[in-house]
Amino acid sequence: MLRNIIEQVKIDQFNEWLNKYESFVIIGHIGPDGDAVGSSLGLWHVLTALGKKVQVIMPNAFPDFLNWMPGSEHILFYSETPEEVEKCIDAADIICLLDFNVLSRIGDMSSLVEKSSALKVMIDHHLHPGDHCDITMSYSKAVATSELVFRLIVQMNLLDKLSKAGAECLYTGMMTDTGGFTYNSNQIEIYTIIGLLLEKGIDKDLIYRRVNNTYSEDRLRLMGHVLTTMKVYPENTALLTLTDEEQDKFNFVKGDSEGFVNIPLSIKNVIFSCLLKEDGELNLIKVSLRSVGTFPCNELAAEFFNGGGHLNASGGEFYGTMEEAIERFEEAVKKYKPLLLA
Numbered sequence: 001m002l003r004n005i006i007e008q009v010k011i012d013q014f015n016e017w018l019n020k021y022e023s024f025v026i027i028g029h030i031g032p033d034g035d036a037v038g039s040s041l042g043l044w045h046v047l048t049a050l051g052k053k054v055q056v057i058m059p060n061a062f063p064d065f066l067n068w069m070p071g072s073e074h075i076l077f078y079s080e081t082p083e084e085v086e087k088c089i090d091a092a093d094i095i096c097l098l099d100f101n102v103l104s105r106i107g108d109m110s111s112l113v114e115k116s117s118a119l120k121v122m123i124d125h126h127l128h129p130g131d132h133c134d135i136t137m138s139y140s141k142a143v144a145t146s147e148l149v150f151r152l153i154v155q156m157n158l159l160d161k162l163s164k165a166g167a168e169c170l171y172t173g174m175m176t177d178t179g180g181f182t183y184n185s186n187q188i189e190i191y192t193i194i195g196l197l198l199e200k201g202i203d204k205d206l207i208y209r210r211v212n213n214t215y216s217e218d219r220l221r222l223m224g225h226v227l228t229t230m231k232v233y234p235e236n237t238a239l240l241t242l243t244d245e246e247q248d249k250f251n252f253v254k255g256d257s258e259g260f261v262n263i264p265l266s267i268k269n270v271i272f273s274c275l276l277k278e279d280g281e282l283n284l285i286k287v288s289l290r291s292v293g294t295f296p297c298n299e300l301a302a303e304f305f306n307g308g309g310h311l312n313a314s315g316g317e318f319y320g321t322m323e324e325a326i327e328r329f330e331e332a333v334k335k336y337k338p339l340l341l342a
């Protein structure tokens, strides 16, 4: 069976809150991914089954390929209905902050959370948790926040309250954060968890298809374009770039570049991959980094792109032109050359 990785005092305290309070808000991070949405909805399903009043809130929209997730139709978005979100946060007894470690990851919503007198719990698997919660369940060894929500449910003896719909959400989070269990996925116990989710009746093959095989023709053609212009460096490194102009040409919609950064890692010997993507709206270049093995892309992200993340998956931001961003990236590759060639 599963080991109890969440400390018992934290479980006891959360249980006490559950016995005492009725109104819960669950919040995921900006640019919600499969894990942010999956873990939030997984917890939503269980708390709802317990008869609690629960609202899931995201700072902004999630990609269309997550639309099928049961319960997603009830999510509120701060970018769309800020007043309603503000009311919900004001009325909450408990705020659950899922899949992010620092309040800046929820943007303008952070001040609402900060000034709220609700009790707060963090459930997250990113390194360096901030100190903004009454209970901090932060375990960077977990493959996904969805794994942690599952463990929380088990440790609170609530597994019988997890429905098939809730199990589908948690499976999605674990699947997307590990690229369909192809990286960061050697922890034996996640397969025990998958077994328990299958026992709830989920169809994992169908979930894979729903998430991965729902792209538009434009997206596939954009992928072809981005791969054609890919740069491969002798330092076992590859770089993909995507300007605003290119996005327009391929009728880019949110989520279209999801997963691109992983593709160069399928080249023999390439252990480090970067996607630089212009964001005309925010006026910056979003940096996505991926590595295989021990190459620490989070250190490089912190040093060169004011970012961070996990060893093998991290990101950051760059303010300037695409040419300048590429220059900065090449500086980073030069500095990290010994590690890249090790």
Ligand code: 5GP
Binding pocket: 126, 287, 288, 289, 306, 307, 308, 309, 310, 313, 314, 315, 316, 317
């Ligand atoms: P992605 O490439 O999918 O946008 O991000 C991968 C991971 O990198 C995220 O799960 C997150 O941990 C981290 N990350 C992405 N962007 C940022 C950023 O701007 N700052 C920090 N600290 N981490 C980021």
Ligand code: MN
Binding pocket: 035, 036, 099, 125, 143, 144, 145, 177
């Ligand atoms: Mn995650």
